[in-house]
Amino acid sequence: MSERRVNQFCTDGRIEGARKIGGSWVIPAEAKKPEDPRKRRKQEAEKAGDTPPSANRVPAPDLLLLPLMNTAFLPGHCAECIEAMNDGPQKKIAMAEYYYFSGQPEMAAREVQLYLTSPDIGLRLSACLLYAYANLSIGQIQQVRFALLEVNNALLARSEKVPQLQAASAFFAAAAAVLLHLPLPESLPPTREFLPLLPPGLRAFALYVQAHYLYLQGGYEKSAGVVEATLAMQGEDYPIPAIYLHLVAVMDYMSLKQPERAKTHLLSAWALARPDDLIEGFGEHHGLLGGMLEAVIKKEWPEDFKRIIAITYRFSAGWRKVHNPDTGHDVADNLTTTEFAAAMLAARGWTNQEISAHMNISPNTVKRHISTVLQKLNIDNRQDLKKYMLR
DSSP: OHHHHHHHHHHHTSSOEEEEETTTOOTTTTTTOOOOOHHHHHHHHHTTTOOOTTTTTTOOOOOOEEEEEEOOOOOTTTHHHHHOOOHHHHHHHHHHHHHHHHOHHHHHHHHGGGGTTTTSHHHHHHHHHHHHHHHHHTTOHHHHHHHHHHHHHHOOOSHHHHHHHHHHHHHHHHHHHHHTTTOTTTTOOOHHHHGGGHHHHHHHHHHHOOOHHHHHTHHHHHHHHHHHHHHHTTTGSSHHHHHHHHHHHHHHHTTTTTTHHHHHHHHHHHHGGGGGGHHHHHHHHHGOOOOHHIEEEIOHHHHHHHHHHHHHHHHHHHHHHHHHHHHHHOOOSSSSSHHHHHHHHHHHTOHHHHHHHHHHOOOOHHHHHHHHHHHHOSSOOOOOGGGSEEE
């Protein structure tokens, strides 16, 4: 059995007596290998005299949902995890996830294209979400809208009376809407209804989506609380969701003007991401991180910073082409990333001196950036910046 599988069994509570100490699991010498739960369910059903599933009783499926996101692995071992997967759709989707989260959107879109209309709903939803976000960076907005429509159609088509399928549809629809800062679908069930039905890695990412939503509502303390609780409950075992959880915590603590706590979370996200080059999330969230990338990453990892900024320009251009028309919110599209970061802080009430100390630039440089921003946006004062900044 692979180390990855053992970690997964322990995380899921399927090895009796297993205890976590630090970053490792301690397993009793007499522990038995967990049996396949599908086999156990079948045996229990046969013992109870159950008949085979009919058209009126659909069995709970083993859904193929973003397998890499739902895999617990040690930083630096992402490629090994994918290589250990059996050849087939699972491995293909996992590879597409790696391409996407490592900033290779063209490769991700190409990898999932075959599965966009798959009859397997889990496979189709995974492919559509990856395809939508990959195409934001490629600038193919028609393909983005097609994929998002497929996700929302899956939510509306709730005729299949299988809770796991409904949970999967709700999760993907929520993720698609919240991360584009769009209104939630009216047919979306409450998070508490579908969250327990998701596998643990996706549950952690769903809590990131919930935290991001709370952030957008101005509930920074609540959002940070969701993040801290999720990470405390083994959420960091799943590196991809953990990276995103840490990033939304940065957003929260910068909004609360607690830059040291924000820095701690940024460095935690970076420690998880850098060994496997999973840098996409940093580029996606740049505008919401309040200059933290400039303050922390730019000096220590200048080449990585350049790549992150390249991701930011590509992703944000596509993001605005969907977000702005659908919401009527005119997020600025003609600012440099440094100007945007300074303007975000100014819009949140930071003084030039505070921005200067945080971003490691002189007060005069901050003043020049803000003046340039006001000119580009054709506005007269800092109070009007909020209309053009991310919310």
